[in-house]
Amino acid sequence: MKASSPDFWWHEHPSTLSKMLLPAGWVYGEITARRMNKAPSVKVHVPVICIGNLVVGGTGKTPFSIGLAKQLQRAGKRPGFLLRGFGGALKGPVQVNPDHHSAHDVGDEALLLAKVAPTVVCADRGKGALMASAGPIDVLLMDDGFQNPSLHKDLSIVLVDLSTGFGNGECLPAGPLRAPVKKQLQFADILVTVESATRKTAAGEAAMNVLTKANLPVFSTQLVACSDQQEVSGKEYIAFSGIGRPEKFFETLKREGAKVVTSVPYADHHPFTRQDAEKLVNLSALHQTPLMTTEKDFARFETRNEPEFKQLRQMTAVFKVQIEIENLAEFMRVLKKRLFAP
Known part of the structure; x- marks a missing residue:
């Protein structure tokens, strides 16, 4: 599982912590740049x-x-x-x-x-x-x-x-x-x-x-x-997501007119557990509001057979983007x- 990216990465200027890590960043960046210069070892017959x-x-x-x-x-x-x-x-x-x-x-x-x-x-x-x-x-x-x-x-x-x-x-x-x-x-x-x-x-x-x-x-x-996405404008949702930047998904929902009652971010590629599913279902019941997530997130529990995930699927709508x-x-x-x- 990928960890969530630290907030200081996305500040306009390097923070104090970022400045402390600069030497490591210079080394990492130089290693990656040199690696990119290496000749490929495999070429296939299709573009x-x-x-x-x-x-x-x-x-x-x-x-x-x-x-x-x-x-x-x-x-x-x-x-x-x-x-x-x-x-x-x-x-x-x-x-x-x-x-x-x-x-x-x-x-x-x-x-x-x-x-x-x-x-x-x-x-x-x-x-x-x-x-x-x-x-x-x-x-x-x-x-x-x-x-x-x-x-x-x-x-x-x-x-x-x-x-x-x-x-x-x-x-x-x-x-x-x-x-x-x-x-x-x-x-x-x-x-x-x-x-x-x-x-x-x-x-x-x-x-x-x-x-x-x-x-x-x-x-x-x-x-x-997506053109076939159900209308979300004016409707209330509890949004949850574990993608690279969950807040980007939450912002997109709001831009489409949805009312995000609360949002639950997870780390990128978060493997949802039965406890996660139970908490989300309970949160939806508490607010009497349906859940909304991304296609990527839904794919991670789409085939799970445990009762918590079956209930989570019933209460979760999928927001499709293109x-x-x-x-x-x-x-x-x-x-x-x-x-x-x-």
Whole structure:
């Protein structure tokens, strides 16, 4: 289970604690940057598109990956997914079967992706890519792994959440960056900004200034409710979530007009326990208010058979989101030119 990211990472300027951790951050960032420079050891016969980010935490990679896969399918392609399967016990390589595997086996993200296209999870990206490319696919989408050099990438798409930008601009553990921004951007081909809030933040504006100077195509996207999402405006909910940044989900609900009576955040990829389920059910009964969570969170207890989870599922609505690319036609033109041009 991933721990929640510390609040000081997302301050505009490094805090006292962050400054104390700066030497460790410089070392970590330099090690990661050097690692990214290593030559890949595996190359497969299908194009590999990496969907990554520069910081720790959620930026919308999974909904973006799902949306991109659907666009490729509409274009006549046969995409497949590769991911590490964080939160799952299986190290792989293994082909995900939603009817057989649970989030405990392969992680929550893999279950969502497998509903859209063939999905392989593997701790070793190279081995996973070899299995995935042996299947009925002609393009491989790698969810995360931008900093991992083991697999040759034909195109790297980097997502940046403009609600948080690069946080305090420092590397782990002093800040959220996995390596210095400029050193990471050397390996990017397309930049995608993700907006999920109506207000602009100083961190987002600072990040946008850096991205526009990177001499790379930049595309804007919005994280919005799916078209088939039930209406939430004016309704009261108790929101709970254990994703990269739960508060982002809570803010999205409020932006859609929902009245969040109370919110319950958990750590990223939190494995819900029977005690968690019982507490949430009791909280819903106390406030006489239904529960609301994300697709990722719901996937973690969707197949649990204990009575507490059966009751939790009955009382919980799922808020589905998608990422809309503002200039979709141009984005697909650039992508196809890079990957499929003769």
